Structures are given as structure tokens and as C-alpha cells.
Amino acid sequence: MTAVAQRVRTRNRTRLRGFLLALPPVLVIAFFIGLPVIAAIAYTFGYSGGINSVVAALAQKQHLVDGAAPTFDAYREVLGDSSFRTDLLVTVIVTIVTVVLVMVLSWAIALYARFSRGVLAKLVTALAVVPMFIPVVIASYAILTFYSTDGFTRTLFHLLGWEDSPALAYKMTGVTVGQVWTHLPFGVLLISSGLSSVPDTLIDAARDAGASMSRAVRAVMIPMAALPTIIVATFTGIGVLGSFTVPYLIGPNAPNMLGVSMAQYYQSFNQAQQAVVMAVVVFVLAAGIGYFYVRANAKSARGSGRL
Amino acid sequence: MSLRIEAVSKVLGGRTIVDSLDLEVETGQLASLLGPSGCGKTTTLRMIGGFLRPDAGQVLIDGQDVTAIAPERRPTAMVFQNYALWPHMTVFKNIAFGLKLRRMPRDEIRSRVEDVLRTVNLLHHIDSHPGQISGGEQQRVALARALVLEPKVLLLDEPLSNLDAKLRERVRDDIREIQQRVGITTVLVTHDQDEALSISDKVAVMTGGRIDQYDPPSTIYRAPRTRFVADFVGTMNLLRATVHDDHVATGDVKIPVRGAALGVEGEWDVGVRPEDVRVSPSEGAPAQVARVIPRGHYTELVLMLGEQRLRAFVGPGSGDDLPEGATAHIEISRALLYREGLLHQA
Amino acid sequence: MGAWARRAGVALFVLAMLLFVIGPLAWLSLRAFAQTWEYPRLLPREWTLHWWETVLEDAQLGGAIRLSFVFAPVTVLVSSVICLPAAYAFARHDFPGRRVMLLSLFATNAFPKMGLFITIAGLFYSLKIMGTFVGVVVVHVLGTLVVMTWIPAAAFAAVPRSLEEAARDAGAGPIRTFFSVTFPIAAPGILVAMIMAFLASFDEAQGTFLVGTPTYITMPTEMYTLVLNYPEQAAAVFSIMLSVPSVVLMLLVRKHVMGGRLAEGFQLR
Known part of the structure; x- marks a missing residue:
């Protein structure tokens, strides 16, 4: 041989x-x-x-x-149902708002921690990661009681003289707060790690060329941390779309997110097929988001995005 | 006077890194800051570039105090040690970045970038990403990115340290050639004495946050002002010896000094360049040949004078044929005398 | 003036974060020791440890706690056996279909769990694992595959090949090299993944409820009932107990999680 x-x-x-x-x-x-x-x-x-x-x-x-031909009646029924359409809309809105909030907060915290070496920066990062330590059931329950009618926020506002402040519990705002709470650690960890892998000299070089600090961040930091940013957006989006515990515990009976509707249709109404139709709809949305993740990864593997 | 640093100090982490340092670089000249790691040379460069704010003292460019001016508004441009090219931008975008910030018209940006790339011979890589070109080419892109802004002062931070030996010499010559053609005032930081001596108009040898000597390369080499400079730059034999009028004595051995008399007597640190050691078959102090190292166009001999080790560079026919173990006879043609670390000026 | 405004802004932001993140947990913890607490009082009026006795003496709740501590390690073990060799292969071998296989793991996240559990029931019935220990373990393992493959794969990939080559050079065989060089260096990443898997199992409620009831009721499943049927204080006590293992485990690997071990795992190479 x-x-x-x-x-x-x-x-x-x-x-x-x-x-x-x-x-x-x-x-x-x-x-x-x-x-x-x-x-x-x-x-x-x-x-x-x-x-x-x-x-x-x-x-x-x-x-x-x-016979052999598929029937679309289940889709016709579910998609034609106005309460489903409301739930779908609510789900999409909560997802988008959560993704945007998680991005903004994660970037703010990661940038602050990247450029400040102080104790406060360390504290904020540590704080943002705490939710990762807490089981989602507990977190949801804690958030529910914190924002309920006899919760802390209302108590605080009452003591400050605002007698009839709104309670966020059992509302979609409360659900969104819960979603941000549970998804924040992942965002902060990924974006911090993305930013810390950008060497100081690349920022220095931009400033040397005449860029202000904020311009240097925009021109160098943001594009170089594009991949972790997209990862955070897609995983957060997919996670929120399919979530159950947070909207189940914090949200109202109706309209609520599709994860809860699915469980309701299956467990309470014993309509498994309708529940699965909803799951497929969420799956299609999630797959659409997942496509961005795959594409971004492929692009960064091909391009010269890595030093 | 193009660049002037006056009594600049910097303390980092409780340690004085730069200690009341003065430096002047004339317009169009290249000055090197040379020293071992931790001597404060990079800190000094970063203070000139505005990346660090001095705790005391002033940085002046063309007579204007720029000490408090941020790097983006300073007429300096830096070539970073690892080049710091932005990996997500093409060569063109890397170089054009600073011009765009100056709101230059698009056509002019294009032509300026092309011009500067022509200067560094890289026009064909204008649309490449930094990851796609070699280390030497990245080096030149970094240089082009600095030059295109037409700074008053060019700063080079260990520009050759990431290149292999062969390439280093070529890029070194390129840098010098471009620097002289553009006529730009330049400060270069390096720990490599060859690099500093071969490229600079003047070399500042630094240790402990201060400049020990700031002179043209030939002076640094021929007349190192302190014992540290003597030891750091080039090869130097340093002997603890008793000096007499026409010879120096170390242990029992008396080494004759030819040429001009030393003019002093007593205990000194005696510095002798290896090329100032003469080897002959019979004249002078006897020494054992411990090693013979062929260096190409000359031969290095390691000689033992009792316990003292002495290096000598000898040319063809003047001792390079001695075998290891043989006895050579040596004389010194030139000696530098140091006491308390300072050169004795005759 | 500007500096002061900025510092005040930062302080305000930190305070808001503190309230946002810690507030709910602190508020809930207080409840576990409250006897009477009426709105709008900032603190309970009377304190008690009574709720802790109630929860600790409740046999059903105790059983749930014990069960959770059985399922979590079993899940980690099974998941390790399945995933760690694969993680090594993804990091060190190039084979056709590598990327597709790596991404297929990601697909597990995209289909909503609820929808999956509905049809998984049919599969479990035909395999006769519905309502069994094995069935619950399968459901738990499914939730850990991504972290248990991706994070260790990144950890293995980060071990410099030259270190392995040096070991081979010194006379170690491939298996010896793996256990004395590759594995110890990759260990922190693997540990992070294992703890994430442990917590995922500890946290899993929906699937356990659908597959395990009525025989296997774990802590988080019990929590749903508790929230609906028990006084708030009992739920609070139970919450604290359910959080303790998570917090302890996460504190152990905090350094590695913050150090980017987790983040590395999500950037596919």
C-alpha cells in the first residue's frame, strides 16, 4: 500500500x-x-x-x-379564531419588546462594564447575572408578588402619595418585565464577552484617527460584537416565543401568550390538535428567527470577523 | 522644534513609570526610545499620543501645548504594536476611516487612500480584509492608515516585533525610506538595539523611567554615557580593573592599552568593545581561547583571562585561525572608564 | 457639573437594576417569615417561622424535594454520556455533516416545548415509558442536550493542540493524552455545562408534569400546585428552598460563567 x-x-x-x-x-x-x-x-x-x-x-x-389528502381544517379553525389571533399578536409584541429591552440593557451594562473598572460596574454585571441562578418558576412567582396589587411597587408608590398606581401583575406589561428579567443574564454575558474580546488598541486606533469615544464604539465595537448581538436576539426571541411559565404565572387569563393558550387548549379544553397547530405557528416564527442565527454564524465563519 | 516633552511624569498602579522625562525631536527626524521592558518607553509614547495623561509635565507639538488634548484631536498618528487594524473593515475602509471623520469628499478620500497605498506598495490589496494579507503587509497598512492623516508626529510602537527576522530588516528599511521621503517627525519605541541604531537620527536609551542618553546612534555606540547604556547597547566587555597609565590590571593579568593614554589611575569599571580587543600571537597579555564562534565576515573569540571572560571580534588573519584551547595574546586599543555608573570624560 | 450628572445617572441606574433584579426576590423572601402583612405596609407586621414547619412537615413536599435531587444528577450523568464524546468530536474532528449536526441541536429550542410534549406522549405510550422514571429522565435530558454539547465543544476546541501534541511527544497514547491533558484543561467549561444541565433538570416543570404525574412530582411541578392552592407564605418558603441548590451551584462556577465559558459555547465554529 x-x-x-x-x-x-x-x-x-x-x-x-x-x-x-x-x-x-x-x-x-x-x-x-x-x-x-x-x-x-x-x-x-x-x-x-x-x-x-x-x-x-x-x-x-x-x-x-x-382519505390520503391532508386537511387544513384545523388551521382554518385556529387561524380563524379571533382570540387566537389576539394571542398571536400579544405573543409577537411581547417577544419584540422583550428582545429590544434585553438588547438595550445588555449593551448598556456591557459597555459600562467594558470601559469602567470601578466597583459599580462589577456590581451591575453581577446583578444582571443573578436571574440565571433562580429557577424560572420561582422568579415568575416572585415577580408576580412584587408587582401585584399588594406588592412592593404599589406599596412604594402609596407611601410616596400615589394612591391608585397600577399593578403590573396579571397584565402583559408584567409578563414582559418577567421575560426581560429571565433573559437578561444571557444577553449580558454574551455581549460582555463579545466586547471584552475587542482589544483596547482597536478603540485607541479609532480615536487616534480622530473618532470621538462614542464614534469609536459605533465604528469598531458594534460591528465586532455583531455575532453575539445576533445570538442574543435570536435566543431571546425564540425563548420568549415558546415560553410558558412566565406568562402562565404572571399573565392574565386572556389574552395571553401562545405558550399558555396551547396548554389551555390541551389540558383544559382537551383539544390537542388545536394546541399543536399553535405550536406549529410558533415553530414557524421561531424557525424564521433561527434562520438569522444560522446565517450570522455562517457569515462570521466565512468572513474575516475573527482576529 | 517639532516635538518637545518637558518634565513629564506618570505613576501607574503606585509605581513611577516615567520620571520627569525631557525629550526633543526636531522636525523631520526619527527618534527612537530604546530600553528593556518596563523602562517606560511605551508609556512615554502613549502620553505623546494622548492615550495617557501625564501626572506632571507638558507635551508640546510645534510649540503648542497638547497635554490636555484628547487623542482624536491631537496631530499625532500611531502605528500600534499589533497593528490594530479593524478586522471587519477592508484595507480601504481602515485607511479611509479617519478621512471620513474629517468629512472629506468621497473622491478625495479615494485618491488619498490610493496615493498612500502606492507609497507603501499595497495598492493591489485595497479591497482585502486585514485577515487576508500577511503580517508585513498589515504592518504597511497600519503605517498607511497613520500617514494618510498627515499628522505632525508619527508614533511607532514596536512596529517590527511581530515580524520574522528576514522581513524585519526589509520593513525596517521601508519605514526609514518612507519616513524620510514624507519628511515626518517620528518617535519609535523598541527594545531591539539593532532596530534603533539602524533607523534613527537619534536614540534615547531609557531605564527606570528616565533617559540615560539621547544622542545619534554612532555616539550611543562609541561613547555610551552610562554603564547601563554601555551594557545595553551592543556587546561590551565590562571588567572591574585597576587602571594604570598604559595598561589595566585585572587579577594578576596586565592588559596593555595602545594608543592614547588613559590619563587616570585607580579602580574603574572598564568597558571594552569586542572589536577594540586586538589578538596577536606574542604581544600583550596571555589569554586562553575558550570558544571560537564563526560569525561569517568576522570571528568571535571567547577568551579567559584567569577568571575574567572577554569577547573579541577578529577579522581574517588577525587571530581567527586560533584553535580552541590555544593561548592568545591580547591588547586593548580603546577603553571606556566608568565610575559610579558614569563615563569618565577625558 | 457634567461629571456629577453622569455619576448621579449611573447611581440611579444601579439602584434601578438593584430594585428590578433583587427586589422581587427580597420581597418574596420576606413573605416566608410573615405572619400578618397588610397593604400598604413596607414590612410584615408580625413575624413567624411557622410556615417553615408547615412545609418541612408536609410529606408530599418533602418527597418532591427528594425526587428533584434524584432526577437532576441522573439527568446530568445520562446527558454527559451522550453528549461529551460528541462535544469532543465536534471540537476535534472534521467530518461531513458536522455543521448540520451541530445546528440540529439548536433546532430543539425552536419547537415550543408544549407542542412537543403533546405528541411525545404518543411515543412514550408506545415505548411504555409514560409515567415512568425513564420517561421523566428522557424529558429532562432533552432539555440539556444543547448546553451539554455546545459548551464542552467550545471548551475542548479552546485546548491548544500543541499541548496535546507535547503529551503525545512525551509518549502518552491518545486516551492518556485526553485524560491527563485535554480533559483537565477543558474541565471548567464542562463543569459549567454540567451545572447548567443540573439546573435545567431542577427547573423542568411542564414536561415532568405531563409525563410524570401522578407518580413523579418534582419540586418545580409541585410549585405550580403550591402557588394555586397554598397560602402565599408556604409558596415563599418553598421558593427559597428550591433556589438554594441553584444559587450554591451557580456560585461555584460563577467565575467561569462570567469568564465567558458560557458565551463561547454559543458561537458555532
């Missing part, structure tokens, strides 16, 4: 070994997530066979296929 053939064989063997090692989590996902998701999508089009049969046997008000 020639040396070249030998080398090709060894390389193929290590590639195969890498592939096999990487396979288990992918297989677990394919089997326990991929399969049910495909079944779920099939179910929304009226197919009740296979692993859907158990759910289909129990659920009510289903739209099932007659």
Missing part, C-alpha cells in the same frame, strides 16, 4: 470516528424530538395514525383526514 493511500485511509477512519462520536445526541434528538415534531405536524393536517393515535383517541373536536 502506498503512503498516500495509507494517509487517506487513516483520515477516513478518523473522520468516521468523529462522525460516530457525534451521533448519539443527534440520534436522541431525531428520535425524541424530530419524530414527535414530524408526527405533530402530520397531526395538524389531520393524520391520526402512528404515534398520534393515543392523543387522537382522547382529543375532542379534531379535524381528521378522510
Whole structure:
């Protein structure tokens, strides 16, 4: 055997070994997530066979296929329902507002920590990461009581002389506060780490060329931290879209976010198919967001974005 | 006087990094700050660039006090040690950045960038990203980015330290050639004495936050004003010896000094450049040849005078054929005498 | 003047952050010791430890706590076995489909959990793991795959190859090299991932509720019932107890989390 053939064989063997090692989590996902998701999508089009049969046997008000052709009746019913459309709108608004707030706060905190070496900067970063330590159920419950009618905010305003200040609990504003609270650590950590990987000399060089501090930040920091920024936006967006606990505990009965509506349709109304239709709608939105994440990663891997 | 630093001091983390330092660089000249790491040279450069504010003293450019002026408004431009090219911008955008801030018309920006790239021979890389070009080319882009702003003072922070040995010499010559062609006042920081001596009009040798000597390269080499400079710049044999009129004595060995008499007597630190050691078969003090190191166009001999080690650079036919272990005879043609660290001026 | 205004602004911002982040937790903690507390009083009128006794003596709640501490380590263990070799492969091998496989993990986040759990029930029934210990572990493991692969992969990738080569050079075989060089250097990243996985399992409520009830009720699942059916003070006590392990574990790896170990994991190479 020639040396070249030998080398090709060894390389193929290590590639195969890498592939096999990487396979288990992918297989677990394919089997326990991929399969049910495909079944779920099939179910929304009226197919009740296979692993859907158990759910289909129990659920009510289903739209099932007659022959082989898919039926869109389930979508027609859900999308035609005005309360669903309200919930969808509420979900999208909460998602957008949360993403924007998380971005602004994370950037503000990360920039402050990047340029100030003081104790306060350390304190603010540490504060922003605290929510990561707290289980979401607890956080939601704590936020609920903090902003409720007998909560701290109203008590404080009362003592300051504002008798009938509004309570944010059981309102979508409260839900948004809760979403920002739970998603802030991820944003601050990623953007801080992105900013700290921008060397000081790159900022110095921009100032040397005549840029003011804020101009230097805009011209150098922001583009160089683009990837973590997009990661934060997409993960926050996807996380909020599919969230359940925060809107379930803090939000009102209706309208509320789709994560809660899904659970309601499935558990309270026993309408599994309608619930899954909602899940597919959220999935489509999340996939749209995910596309940006994938594209941004691919772009930064290809370009010269890394020193 | 283009650049002047007066009694500038800087304390960082409780340590005095720069200690009441004075420096003057004339228009169009290149001055190097040379010294070991931690001597305060980079801190001095950063104070000239405005990235650090001196605790005391003044920085003047063309007679104007710029001490309190922010880097973006100072007529200085810096080439950073690791080049600090913005990786997300092309070569063109890197260079054009400062011009855009000056609200220059687009056509003029284009032509200026092209001009400066022509000067550094990189016009063909105008649309490349920094990650796509070699280290030497990145160096030149950084230089172009500084030059395009037409600063009054160009600052170079260890500009060659990230290049390999072969490239270093070429880029060094390029920098000198461009600097002289543009005629720009330049301050260069380096820890490499070869670099400083070969590129500068004047070299400031720094230690402990102060300048020990500020002179043209030849003076620095031939007449180092302090024992530190003597030791730091070039190879120097330093012997603790008793000086007599026509010889120096170390231990039992008396080394004859030829040429001019030393004019003093007593205990001194005697500095002798290796090329000022003469080796002959019979005349002078006997010494053992410990090692023979061929250096190409000359030969380096490591000689033992009892316990004292002495290096000598010898040319063809004047001792380079001695084998290791042989006995050589040496004389000194020129000696520098130091007492309490300072050169004795005859 | 400008400097003062800026400093005041910063101080105000820090204060607002303090209220925003810590306020709800502090407010809830106070409640755990409150006997009577009427609006609009800033502090409880009477204090008591009575609620702690109530919760600690409740057998059902105690069982939930114990169960959570069983599921979390089992989840971490199973997830490690599945994910860590894969993480190493993603970091060190190049093979066809590598990026697609790495990204397929990300897809697990995109489909809402609720929708997934509805149809996963059918799969679990046919596998006969509905309402079983295994079923709950599967649900918990699913929530940990991303962090347990991505973060360790970044940690492995950050180990300089030259260090491994030096070990090989010194005569160590590939397995010896992995355990005496690669693994110890990557350990902080792996630890961060494991603790994140532990907390994810500790935090999982929805799936556990759908798959595990009535046999397996963990702390967070119990919390939902508690919030709805018990006095607020009992829920507060339970909240504190549920937070303690999280806080302790996170404090252990705080340095690495802040140091960017977590952030690294989300930037795919």
C-alpha cells in the first residue's frame, strides 16, 4: 500500500470516528424530538395514525383526514379564531419588546462594564447575572408578588402619595418585565464577552484617527460584537416565543401568550390538535428567527470577523 | 522644534513609570526610545499620543501645548504594536476611516487612500480584509492608515516585533525610506538595539523611567554615557580593573592599552568593545581561547583571562585561525572608564 | 457639573437594576417569615417561622424535594454520556455533516416545548415509558442536550493542540493524552455545562408534569400546585428552598460563567 493511500485511509477512519462520536445526541434528538415534531405536524393536517393515535383517541373536536389528502381544517379553525389571533399578536409584541429591552440593557451594562473598572460596574454585571441562578418558576412567582396589587411597587408608590398606581401583575406589561428579567443574564454575558474580546488598541486606533469615544464604539465595537448581538436576539426571541411559565404565572387569563393558550387548549379544553397547530405557528416564527442565527454564524465563519 | 516633552511624569498602579522625562525631536527626524521592558518607553509614547495623561509635565507639538488634548484631536498618528487594524473593515475602509471623520469628499478620500497605498506598495490589496494579507503587509497598512492623516508626529510602537527576522530588516528599511521621503517627525519605541541604531537620527536609551542618553546612534555606540547604556547597547566587555597609565590590571593579568593614554589611575569599571580587543600571537597579555564562534565576515573569540571572560571580534588573519584551547595574546586599543555608573570624560 | 450628572445617572441606574433584579426576590423572601402583612405596609407586621414547619412537615413536599435531587444528577450523568464524546468530536474532528449536526441541536429550542410534549406522549405510550422514571429522565435530558454539547465543544476546541501534541511527544497514547491533558484543561467549561444541565433538570416543570404525574412530582411541578392552592407564605418558603441548590451551584462556577465559558459555547465554529 502506498503512503498516500495509507494517509487517506487513516483520515477516513478518523473522520468516521468523529462522525460516530457525534451521533448519539443527534440520534436522541431525531428520535425524541424530530419524530414527535414530524408526527405533530402530520397531526395538524389531520393524520391520526402512528404515534398520534393515543392523543387522537382522547382529543375532542379534531379535524381528521378522510382519505390520503391532508386537511387544513384545523388551521382554518385556529387561524380563524379571533382570540387566537389576539394571542398571536400579544405573543409577537411581547417577544419584540422583550428582545429590544434585553438588547438595550445588555449593551448598556456591557459597555459600562467594558470601559469602567470601578466597583459599580462589577456590581451591575453581577446583578444582571443573578436571574440565571433562580429557577424560572420561582422568579415568575416572585415577580408576580412584587408587582401585584399588594406588592412592593404599589406599596412604594402609596407611601410616596400615589394612591391608585397600577399593578403590573396579571397584565402583559408584567409578563414582559418577567421575560426581560429571565433573559437578561444571557444577553449580558454574551455581549460582555463579545466586547471584552475587542482589544483596547482597536478603540485607541479609532480615536487616534480622530473618532470621538462614542464614534469609536459605533465604528469598531458594534460591528465586532455583531455575532453575539445576533445570538442574543435570536435566543431571546425564540425563548420568549415558546415560553410558558412566565406568562402562565404572571399573565392574565386572556389574552395571553401562545405558550399558555396551547396548554389551555390541551389540558383544559382537551383539544390537542388545536394546541399543536399553535405550536406549529410558533415553530414557524421561531424557525424564521433561527434562520438569522444560522446565517450570522455562517457569515462570521466565512468572513474575516475573527482576529 | 517639532516635538518637545518637558518634565513629564506618570505613576501607574503606585509605581513611577516615567520620571520627569525631557525629550526633543526636531522636525523631520526619527527618534527612537530604546530600553528593556518596563523602562517606560511605551508609556512615554502613549502620553505623546494622548492615550495617557501625564501626572506632571507638558507635551508640546510645534510649540503648542497638547497635554490636555484628547487623542482624536491631537496631530499625532500611531502605528500600534499589533497593528490594530479593524478586522471587519477592508484595507480601504481602515485607511479611509479617519478621512471620513474629517468629512472629506468621497473622491478625495479615494485618491488619498490610493496615493498612500502606492507609497507603501499595497495598492493591489485595497479591497482585502486585514485577515487576508500577511503580517508585513498589515504592518504597511497600519503605517498607511497613520500617514494618510498627515499628522505632525508619527508614533511607532514596536512596529517590527511581530515580524520574522528576514522581513524585519526589509520593513525596517521601508519605514526609514518612507519616513524620510514624507519628511515626518517620528518617535519609535523598541527594545531591539539593532532596530534603533539602524533607523534613527537619534536614540534615547531609557531605564527606570528616565533617559540615560539621547544622542545619534554612532555616539550611543562609541561613547555610551552610562554603564547601563554601555551594557545595553551592543556587546561590551565590562571588567572591574585597576587602571594604570598604559595598561589595566585585572587579577594578576596586565592588559596593555595602545594608543592614547588613559590619563587616570585607580579602580574603574572598564568597558571594552569586542572589536577594540586586538589578538596577536606574542604581544600583550596571555589569554586562553575558550570558544571560537564563526560569525561569517568576522570571528568571535571567547577568551579567559584567569577568571575574567572577554569577547573579541577578529577579522581574517588577525587571530581567527586560533584553535580552541590555544593561548592568545591580547591588547586593548580603546577603553571606556566608568565610575559610579558614569563615563569618565577625558 | 457634567461629571456629577453622569455619576448621579449611573447611581440611579444601579439602584434601578438593584430594585428590578433583587427586589422581587427580597420581597418574596420576606413573605416566608410573615405572619400578618397588610397593604400598604413596607414590612410584615408580625413575624413567624411557622410556615417553615408547615412545609418541612408536609410529606408530599418533602418527597418532591427528594425526587428533584434524584432526577437532576441522573439527568446530568445520562446527558454527559451522550453528549461529551460528541462535544469532543465536534471540537476535534472534521467530518461531513458536522455543521448540520451541530445546528440540529439548536433546532430543539425552536419547537415550543408544549407542542412537543403533546405528541411525545404518543411515543412514550408506545415505548411504555409514560409515567415512568425513564420517561421523566428522557424529558429532562432533552432539555440539556444543547448546553451539554455546545459548551464542552467550545471548551475542548479552546485546548491548544500543541499541548496535546507535547503529551503525545512525551509518549502518552491518545486516551492518556485526553485524560491527563485535554480533559483537565477543558474541565471548567464542562463543569459549567454540567451545572447548567443540573439546573435545567431542577427547573423542568411542564414536561415532568405531563409525563410524570401522578407518580413523579418534582419540586418545580409541585410549585405550580403550591402557588394555586397554598397560602402565599408556604409558596415563599418553598421558593427559597428550591433556589438554594441553584444559587450554591451557580456560585461555584460563577467565575467561569462570567469568564465567558458560557458565551463561547454559543458561537458555532
